[in-house]
Amino acid sequence: MRPPMLAVYADGRAIADAAHELRLPPAEVKTLVEALNHDLAGQPATASPRPGSPRIYDVPTTVLGVDSGSGMREVHVPSLEHAAAGYDAALVTARDRLARLADRVTTQGGNYSTDRVRLSSEHVTVPATPAKPLPEGVPLPPETQSGSGNKDYKGNKAHTIARLIPGDGSWHVYRRSTGEHIAFSWRYLLPHE
Known part of the structure; x- marks a missing residue:
């Protein structure tokens, strides 16, 4: 569900966290x-820490990528955010460069929006917070066997979701007319998604 920290497109459009955007000059x-x-x-497709570096499990993998016109080149770096000292300095430099640009897009850019959203849902057996009635008109994503699901929507359905469900990146719990509880979270889709 989490969007890329930063996506920069050939036309100079930079989008941070699918929430802020800034236009960069072609030279930049x-x-x-x-x-x-x-x-x-x-760099290999999946980087490995230097021998002797501590292993950290259950943390996100950072994906660094660039497309200079001949196809996307990506490097997956497990636990880079928690064990940067164990990796090649060039990977840390790339991560830092992109993080600084993402911060700049967030602070100097405007709000990003589009008429396309990704809605995630999950069944909740015992809600931790009081549940509100499910707003009428919110579509329900097809659910997987695990009781959760995602679906991309566009146009009027996307606008309805953005209008009726808070888009703050948190999960919001609602009560369906059947008495079941369902949690929703959504985000805007990026141009390439």
């Missing part, structure tokens, strides 16, 4: 792509 995009190409050159 070119410099960024060149720097990332340099940082990711020679």
Whole structure:
């Protein structure tokens, strides 16, 4: 459900956390792509920490990627946010460069929105907070066997979701007419999704 921390497109559009956007000049995009190409050159598809580095389990993997016109080059770096000292300095440099740009997009950019959203739902057996009645018109994503599901919506359905369910990245619990409880979270989709 979590969007990429930052996505930068060839036209200069930079989007942070699917919530903020800023237009970058072409020269800055070119410099960024060149720097990332340099940082990711020679890196394996999945980076490994240096021998002797502590292993950290159950933490997210950072994905660093760049497309200079010949296809996306991605490097998956497990636990980079918690064990940066164990990885090649070029990977840490790339992560820091992108993090600084994401911060700039968040502080200087405007709000990002589109007419496309991803809605996630999950059955809740015992809600931790009081549940409100499910707003009329909110579509229910098809549910998987585990009791949760995701679905992308566009147009009027997306606008209805954005209007009736808070879009703060948190889960919000609602009571269906059947008495069941369901939690929703949604985010705007990025242009490439």
